[in-house]
Amino acid sequence: MAALKKLGILLSGRGSNFLAIADAIQSGRLKAEIAIVISNRADAPGLEAARQRGFNAQLVPSKGRVREEHDAEVIAALKQAQVDLVCLAGYMRLLSPDFVRAFPNRIVNIHPSLLPAFPGMDAQKQALEYGVKITGCTVHFVDEHLDHGPIILQKTVPVLDGDDLHSLAERILEQEHVAYSEAIGLVLSDKVEVRERRVVHKQSRAEGK
Ligand code: GRF
Numbered sequence: 001m002a003a004l005k006k007l008g009i010l011l012s013g014r015g016s017n018f019l020a021i022a023d024a025i026q027s028g029r030l031k032a033e034i035a036i037v038i039s040n041r042a043d044a045p046g047l048e049a050a051r052q053r054g055f056n057a058q059l060v061p062s063k064g065r066v067r068e069e070h071d072a073e074v075i076a077a078l079k080q081a082q083v084d085l086v087c088l089a090g091y092m093r094l095l096s097p098d099f100v101r102a103f104p105n106r107i108v109n110i111h112p113s114l115l116p117a118f119p120g121m122d123a124q125k126q127a128l129e130y131g132v133k134i135t136g137c138t139v140h141f142v143d144e145h146l147d148h149g150p151i152i153l154q155k156t157v158p159v160l161d162g163d164d165l166h167s168l169a170e171r172i173l174e175q176e177h178v179a180y181s182e183a184i185g186l187v188l189s190d191k192v193e194v195r196e197r198r199v200v201h202k203q204s205r206a207e208g209k
Helices: 016-026 045-052 067-080 097-102 123-130 165-189
Strands: 006-011 033-039 057-059 085-088 107-111 134-141 151-158 192-195 198-201
Touching: 006 016, 006 045, 006 067, 016 033, 016 045, 016 165, 033 045, 033 067, 045 057, 067 097, 085 165, 107 165, 123 165, 134 165, 151 165, 165 192
Parallel strands: 006 033, 006 085, 033 057, 085 107
Antiparallel strands: 107 134, 134 151, 192 198
16 A cells, blocks of 8 residues: 655644644545644644644744744754645745745645635635625645645635624635645645646546647
């Protein structure tokens, strides 16, 4: 049997996406293993949750540090853990170009809107205030720009008349928890490739080109 692919999870906060990935692995829905969980914040509940579940959980504090220096330390920890894929799960840091280059097309992120709509902070609030009728979440490869790399998978969520920020964010989060493991499975399966900005299924030889 082929060895399980190793994930490195980076988080800064609550960690519900990390836990959803861990649950998907535990239940056999996602074939992978979590090799390391790294937080840049000591007070991240996700870091504590990772420790409690017995994961290799490390704190690499970012406060007051030069981005490149902090990133180098995170890259070293991920390399040491021999990760195949880096998953940003509520990681509130823009990655340096060196970080992106260290894992080409091997870093993914989840964002709570249908990109390219509403990148950046408070995406759910942006969607609600703009008045869109449909929003959702996006799992994408990470490049050096914020919420910008090729899109792997999106899930839609309707905005209901009675929605407030809390109810909308909660329904989007439910979809995030499904979407992230699905997208990770797709990337690890090696069945997709990035062509220009598009993530498409690799064509079989018989189909030509
Ligand atoms: C999620 O909404 C995710 O899309 C965004 O940050 C939030 C993290 O939530 N990037 P959690 O820490 O995974 O619960």
